[in-house]
Amino acid sequence: MTALLELHGITKTLKGQRTPRTILDGVDLTVEPGESVAILGRSGSGKSTLLSLIGLFDRPDGGRYLLGGRDITRLSERRAAALRSAEFGFVFQRFFLLKHLTAAQNVAMALVNGQGWLPRRKRRARTMAALDQVGIAHLAKHRPARLSGGEQQRVAVARALVREPRLLLADEPTGALDTETGNLVIEVMRAATDRGCGLILVTHDRDHANKMQRVLRLTDGLLQPVDATPDEAWAPASAPAGAVGFEGDTELSEGGAVTSDGDSVPTTIDTVPAASGNGPPRSAAVPSGGGPQASVAAPSGGGAVAEPDEVVR
Amino acid sequence: MRLSGRFRSALIIGVQGIRARKMRTFLSMVSLFLGVLAVVVVQAGAETLEQARLADLELQVGKDGTRQAYLPGSGNSVQVSNDTLLGRTDGVAIATRQAIVGEPGVAPLNPGGAPFDQPGGYGPGSGGMYCDQYGCRPMPPPDGTEVPVPGQAIELSLSSLTGDIRRFKPFRRVSGEWLDFTSAPSLAPRLVLNLAAAKGFNQHQVPARLRFDGATANPTPQIIGVVDDGIPHPTAYSRADELANWTPPAAGTGDYGPGLQVMMAPAAGELERLLVLRLVATGIPEGEIRFETIQARKDIARDLALIRWIFLGMASLVLLIGVAGILNVGLATVGERVEEFALRRAVGTSRMLLAGIVLAETLLTGLLTAAAAIAVSALGLSAAGSLFAGQAPFLVDMVFPWRAGVAGVIAGLVAGLLGGLIPAIRAARIPIATVMRA
Ligand SMILES: Nc1ncnc2c1ncn2[C@@H]1O[C@H](COP(=O)(O)OP(=O)(O)O)[C@@H](O)[C@H]1O
Ligand SMILES: [Mg+2]
Numbered sequence: 223m224t225a226l227l228e229l230h231g232i233t234k235t236l237k238g239q240r241t242p243r244t245i246l247d248g249v250d251l252t253v254e255p256g257e258s259v260a261i262l263g264r265s266g267s268g269k270s271t272l273l274s275l276i277g278l279f280d281r282p283d284g285g286r287y288l289l290g291g292r293d294i295t296r297l298s299e300r301r302a303a304a305l306r307s308a309e310f311g312f313v314f315q316r317f318f319l320l321k322h323l324t325a326a327q328n329v330a331m332a333l334v335n336g337q338g339w340l341p342r343r344k345r346r347a348r349t350m351a352a353l354d355q356v357g358i359a360h361l362a363k364h365r366p367a368r369l370s371g372g373e374q375q376r377v378a379v380a381r382a383l384v385r386e387p388r389l390l391l392a393d394e395p396t397g398a399l400d401t402e403t404g405n406l407v408i409e410v411m412r413a414a415t416d417r418g419c420g421l422i423l424v425t426h427d428r429d430h431a432n433k434m435q436r437v438l439r440l441t442d443g444l445l446q447p448v449d450a451t452p453d454e455a456w457a458p459a460s461a462p463a464g465a466v467g468f469e470g471d472t473e474l475s476e477g478g479a480v481t482s483d484g485d486s487v488p489t490t491i492d493t494v495p496a497a498s499g500n501g502p503p504r505s506a507a508v509p510s511g512g513g514p515q516a517s518v519a520a521p522s523g524g525g526a527v528a529e530p531d532e533v534v535r
Numbered sequence: 536m537r538l539s540g541r542f543r544s545a546l547i548i549g550v551q552g553i554r555a556r557k558m559r560t561f562l563s564m565v566s567l568f569l570g571v572l573a574v575v576v577v578q579a580g581a582e583t584l585e586q587a588r589l590a591d592l593e594l595q596v597g598k599d600g601t602r603q604a605y606l607p608g609s610g611n612s613v614q615v616s617n618d619t620l621l622g623r624t625d626g627v628a629i630a631t632r633q634a635i636v637g638e639p640g641v642a643p644l645n646p647g648g649a650p651f652d653q654p655g656g657y658g659p660g661s662g663g664m665y666c667d668q669y670g671c672r673p674m675p676p677p678d679g680t681e682v683p684v685p686g687q688a689i690e691l692s693l694s695s696l697t698g699d700i701r702r703f704k705p706f707r708r709v710s711g712e713w714l715d716f717t718s719a720p721s722l723a724p725r726l727v728l729n730l731a732a733a734k735g736f737n738q739h740q741v742p743a744r745l746r747f748d749g750a751t752a753n754p755t756p757q758i759i760g761v762v763d764d765g766i767p768h769p770t771a772y773s774r775a776d777e778l779a780n781w782t783p784p785a786a787g788t789g790d791y792g793p794g795l796q797v798m799m800a801p802a803a804g805e806l807e808r809l810l811v812l813r814l815v816a817t818g819i820p821e822g823e824i825r826f827e828t829i830q831a832r833k834d835i836a837r838d839l840a841l842i843r844w845i846f847l848g849m850a851s852l853v854l855l856i857g858v859a860g861i862l863n864v865g866l867a868t869v870g871e872r873v874e875e876f877a878l879r880r881a882v883g884t885s886r887m888l889l890a891g892i893v894l895a896e897t898l899l900t901g902l903l904t905a906a907a908a909i910a911v912s913a914l915g916l917s918a919a920g921s922l923f924a925g926q927a928p929f930l931v932d933m934v935f936p937w938r939a940g941v942a943g944v945i946a947g948l949v950a951g952l953l954g955g956l957i958p959a960i961r962a963a964r965i966p967i968a969t970v971m972r973a
Pocket of ligand 1 (some may be wrong): 272
């Protein structure tokens with residue numbers, strides 16, 4: 223079946239103060255519908271840059287980007303905006319709620335973006351459904367100033383989910399939260415993947431990362447798989463980090479401090495070039511029975527990328 | 536459908552933005568208000584002035600487009616004109632002669648039909664007229680022998696009308712009523728005075744005896760009303776058929792025959808040709824009958840254009856200051872909303888729409904300001920109307936000129952556009968990744 227997202231050799235060079243810096247140096251990544259992926263990496267390693275390319279905030283300098291099998295490496299700004307609206311949901315470290323709007327209006331903001339038009343009644347129904355999904359429907363009329371950090375971030379998640387995106391992109395969503403509320407927010411997002419929504423989570427928290435089906439690390443401009451370290455093997459929902467979608471370099475650099483001893487196993491899998499694998503190595507690498515495919519029955523699962531026009535009627 | 540969805544989105548976001556920043560919106564409105572007000576006031580003032588000037592000019596020379604001719608008043612021309620135009624609404628003949636109301640055998644209080652507030656002779660002839668029981672004749676020269684003593688009599692121009700002249704000259708009724716041309720002619724000629732004549736009749740008690748050249752007897756006139764006709768010397772208007780009762784057909788051939796003026800509606804070409812034919816038949820050379828078209832508006836427009844441009848230039852300078860104000864506030868607001876705009880683009884708002892939203896907000900502000908400025912100047916105009924009614928009577932029934940309103944709305948929109956364009960471009964250029972760097 224068609225992968226939700228495929229990155230092939232994505233490169234990005236940013237103009238620094240003096241010399242241009244290559245932040246991404248050939249990133250490969252494949253995400254299946256309903257799959258959850260964690261991305262670890264040191265501060266400044268380019269995780270946010272990668273997410274901004276995936277989320278069509280920016281364009282890569284090189285490589286290929288396929289969404290639902292369609293090449294969207296080069297898109298007009300207008301179509302990119304339509305895809306951002308229809309296909310992606312974003313959650314950021316800072317919640318970015320508009321303080322002059324209520325929780326419900328903040329969520330509805332993603333519906334009032336010029337991409338299709340919903341009458342007020344439908345907007346309200348969708349907004350309330352999204353707030354309900356993250357468990358804070360009762361706070362709909364509150365302004366951000368009256369909400370706790372965890373509640374604010376859940377409003378942000380509801381805003382990301384209200385259009386039922388196919389891929390949720392979260393950039394350190396728990397960075398500003400304490401462990402407990404952070405867990406709650408992660409759980410809310412993970413629950414969305416049960417409905418077939420893909421999830422890419424950038425985080426510093428190993429526990430949160432281990433709740434994802436795969437854990438990757440961005441080092442030296444490359445995405446590399448991370449295996450479960452002994453101390454997190456017990457983590458309940460953690461999936462063994464399959465090297466799914468990882469291709470390209472066979473040489474792995476040392477992982478970060480956290481995975482000092484965890485890079486031996488995946489290396490062998492990584493050396494299998496995904497392109498040459500005519501079998502289904504991806505599903506094989508994904509643990510736990512049904513895996514992502516089983517949960518793809520959800521609203522926007524499978525198929526080609528929706529045309530912007532048919533996103534909302 | 537898609538466009539209207541985008542439009543509605545922009546409207547919702549724009550209104551949310553304005554409501555969230557009422558103070559800022561108010562401040563940029565204040566700076567723009569004076570500019571729009573200046574434009575509206577200049578436009579309204581120019582138009583009011585033009586209306587007033589036009590009304591005055593139309594009063595004196597006649598309405599725009601009217602065809603008019605001055606004809607030699609001798610011979611049968613008056614008779615022919617009266618016969619041709621009597622009962623018509625699309626043309627009127629005005630025969631004017633000097634007349635005296637009051638005591639017989641005395642020199643009038645205003646020799647020559649001069650205005651009452653300024654001394655000195657006026658009107659046709661050098662020394663005015665003098666009437667006694669034998670009729671009227673010019674006053675003898677000062678060195679003559681028989682100088683009549685001044686008595687209770689008023690000299691005025693007497694215009695006989697074949698129809699309602701107000702179709703061509705918009706006389707303003709001051710008191711009483713205007714001549715009724717539909718009723719049967721009265722034996723006592725009904726007179727309507729102009730303001731200059733009314734002044735004389737207010738100041739002096741004169742016997743009600745009307746004398747004019749060629750009259751067979753001295754009828755008792757009835758003064759039924761007063762109008763403002765814009766003419767500074769005493770004048771009275773009367774129905775031609777009522778005066779004709781007292782004038783034999785052969786009269787009016789003397790040295791002081793009446794002046795004859797004919798006015799016609801622009802569309803009365805047939806009537807005009809008929810009159811010319813008949814006049815030529817009475818022996819008036821065709822070359823002496825020249826109709827011309829009144830062009831009051833054109834004359835005024837030329838006068839006012841320069842003044843108008845100067846004031847409009849000043850108004851646009853003030854408006855420019857307003858634009859600078861809106862621009863200042865707009866740029867500050869965009870700087871403050873960088874994150875909001877980046878976020879909006881992240882959730883799928885396109886660059887164009889975002890720029891549109893910023894523009895929509897300033898345009899909305901401009902429109903609100905224009906509405907406020909128009910309301911204020913309309914109120915001001917009506918207040919001025921009741922305050923200065925004495926000095927400037929034309930202000931009383933002045934309505935707010937719609938073109939000034941349009942000018943205000945345009946000024947508001949242009950200011951919103953100019954002041955919003957740069958902030959809009961700035962907003963559209965904000966990189967979306969801003970939401971990740973903060
Ligand atoms: N607009 C920019 N121009 C130049 N360099 C940038 C820009 N944004 C980020 N960088 C640099 O790119 C690198 C990667 O940044 P980022 O993707 O935010 O890393 P991470 O999210 O992993 O912390 C950093 O070294 C940062 O300083
Ligand atoms: Mg980052």
